Amino acid sequence: MGHIVISGLNKEFVNRRKSRREDDTAPLGHVVPVLEDINIEIEDGEMVCFLGPSGCGKSTLMRIVAGFDKQSSGSVMIDSKAITGPSSDNIFVFQHSGLLPWMTVAQNVELGIRHMKDAHERCGKIQEYIEMVELEGFEDHYPHQLSGGMLRRAELARALVVNPDILIMDEPFSGLDFLTHMKLREEVVNMHQFLGKTILIVTHDIDDALVMGDRIIVFSRRPSQIKLNRKLDFPHPRNFFKKDTELAKLRDELFFMLGVNYAV
Amino acid sequence: MDSQTHPTFTHRLAPFLSFTVLVLIWEVAVRFAKLDSHVLPGPSQVFFSMIELIKDGSIFKHTVASLFRVTAGFYLAAALGIPLGIVLGRSHIASLLFSPIINFLRPISPLAWIPLAMLWFGIGDKPAVFLIFLASFFPIVVATMVAVQSINPTFFHVAANFNFSRFEVIQKIVIPAIIPAIITALRLTVTIAWIVVVAAEMIAVQSGLGYLILDARNGLRLDQVMDGMIVIGLIGILLDSIMRRLGRIDSAAWGIRQP
Numbered sequence A: 001m002g003h004i005v006i007s008g009l010n011k012e013f014v015n016r017r018k019s020r021r022e023d024d025t026a027p028l029g030h031v032v033p034v035l036e037d038i039n040i041e042i043e044d045g046e047m048v049c050f051l052g053p054s055g056c057g058k059s060t061l062m063r064i065v066a067g068f069d070k071q072s073s074g075s076v077m078i079d080s081k082a083i084t085g086p087s088s089d090n091i092f093v094f095q096h097s098g099l100l101p102w103m104t105v106a107q108n109v110e111l112g113i114r115h116m117k118d119a120h121e122r123c124g125k126i127q128e129y130i131e132m133v134e135l136e137g138f139e140d141h142y143p144h145q146l147s148g149g150m151l152r153r154a155e156l157a158r159a160l161v162v163n164p165d166i167l168i169m170d171e172p173f174s175g176l177d178f179l180t181h182m183k184l185r186e187e188v189v190n191m192h193q194f195l196g197k198t199i200l201i202v203t204h205d206i207d208d209a210l211v212m213g214d215r216i217i218v219f220s221r222r223p224s225q226i227k228l229n230r231k232l233d234f235p236h237p238r239n240f241f242k243k244d245t246e247l248a249k250l251r252d253e254l255f256f257m258l259g260v261n262y263a264v
Numbered sequence B: 001m002d003s004q005t006h007p008t009f010t011h012r013l014a015p016f017l018s019f020t021v022l023v024l025i026w027e028v029a030v031r032f033a034k035l036d037s038h039v040l041p042g043p044s045q046v047f048f049s050m051i052e053l054i055k056d057g058s059i060f061k062h063t064v065a066s067l068f069r070v071t072a073g074f075y076l077a078a079a080l081g082i083p084l085g086i087v088l089g090r091s092h093i094a095s096l097l098f099s100p101i102i103n104f105l106r107p108i109s110p111l112a113w114i115p116l117a118m119l120w121f122g123i124g125d126k127p128a129v130f131l132i133f134l135a136s137f138f139p140i141v142v143a144t145m146v147a148v149q150s151i152n153p154t155f156f157h158v159a160a161n162f163n164f165s166r167f168e169v170i171q172k173i174v175i176p177a178i179i180p181a182i183i184t185a186l187r188l189t190v191t192i193a194w195i196v197v198v199a200a201e202m203i204a205v206q207s208g209l210g211y212l213i214l215d216a217r218n219g220l221r222l223d224q225v226m227d228g229m230i231v232i233g234l235i236g237i238l239l240d241s242i243m244r245r246l247g248r249i250d251s252a253a254w255g256i257r258q259p
Helices: A058-066 A105-113 A119-132 A148-161 A178-195 A206-212 A245-257 B009-033 B043-055 B058-090 B092-105 B110-121 B125-149 B153-161 B166-204 B209-218 B222-247
Strands: A004-014 A031-042 A047-051 A073-078 A090-093 A166-170 A198-202 A215-219 A226-231
Touching: A004 A058, A031 A058, A031 A226, A047 A058, A047 A206, A058 A073, A058 A090, A058 A166, A058 A198, A090 A148, A090 B153, A105 A119, A105 A148, A119 A148, A148 A178, A178 A198, A178 A206, A198 A206, B009 B043, B043 B058, B043 B222, B058 B092, B058 B125, B058 B166, B058 B209, B058 B222, B092 B125, B110 B125, B110 B166, B125 B166, B153 B166, B166 B209, B166 B222, B209 B222
Parallel strands: A047 A198, A047 A215, A090 A166, A166 A198
Antiparallel strands: A004 A031, A004 A073, A215 A226
């Protein structure tokens, strides 16, 4: 289960900066509020996209939900239990690769199920998830031998193999080339429809949010408050170019030609 | 990278070429300068005295003696220094407590310890091993500490996310993460150790390449002095290539080959 209730959450940082950023008027050494009175309820199985200007604290909120960071006040309850720390029930997929570079893809995927007693079953599971992200044949490759898109897939496999309730993705497509970005986006949408996990995605790509989200939440500038919290009831695959059908067709054709099947 | 894993003919040939040129320059210099063999012996003279030393086996005896001391002191330093470096790198309090002491002891030349080493350990292998230990220990501790402190914090988050135990964090994150830096540190340190062993052997013992050099100098056998130097250089190359090979193991190579 992955039902999240965030209520009255505040987060402050102490400004330890020696010199001041240009647009920063806060006095040095003072408390800087980052998140102010955040109230969100996320249903089990919902895919929620968080948008906002950079530095607005979206990642901080994700780190709090993942248990890496503590809120200053307010509460975060997952399935009516307060967060006590990081746990394999909610897996964080890092912005830059969080794969351990000294382990092969298979060894990385194994991390989450390393306590599974039956070696045969364990290997089967590793293989199943590696195939799910289409990395078969790369089991024994080290991360530095993979491309950017493959790294994200491998990390996704590692996250999914533990069967977490919640998946938290911090700008999962940043730094990828356009087509890899599109393909991976499509795969995440498919995976979500198939597995039905609660997924939180931080992004600043509006397209991504519109295409993927069951809901989008938009943050304001710091100190961040919620500007918009809207459910997106549109069915997948979603299409922006409905108005101009000919262009839309061409766009679809191009996508299809280049390997993104539905341009979800 | 291909040229590293499969050295081409040129790659193998280049070092021989440069050494040949070096020896030629040496020979020409000796002939034209008409230097006395007590000042600078020529390559041929050095070569023949080397054969002499090989025949009576003394060069092997001295080499083994030096290698033993270096190995013992170096392993001792690595065995104690790496764990201490990990502790200092992981624990802020330990680093606050011990870093000043280490930084105080670090710049003191191991050679300055010779009088104390001889008083404590007498004459023989022990003071030499102690000096090599001192020379290697501090660089290894500091390099390990810095390596641990600069591990990407993301990896510790991953560890927490997958519920790693404290032992697993050391075993699966810290140790593999610092291996590339450790190998570099060991490469640098083994050279220092090798420098110190020669100095130590000139004072505290009756064997080893340092002793051979000192003994030959006392007998005005500069050709044998140079034999000692050549063996030291060759072993230096050998030790370094062994260390470099360690760095090419796949799971340790991530640090070098990362994009």
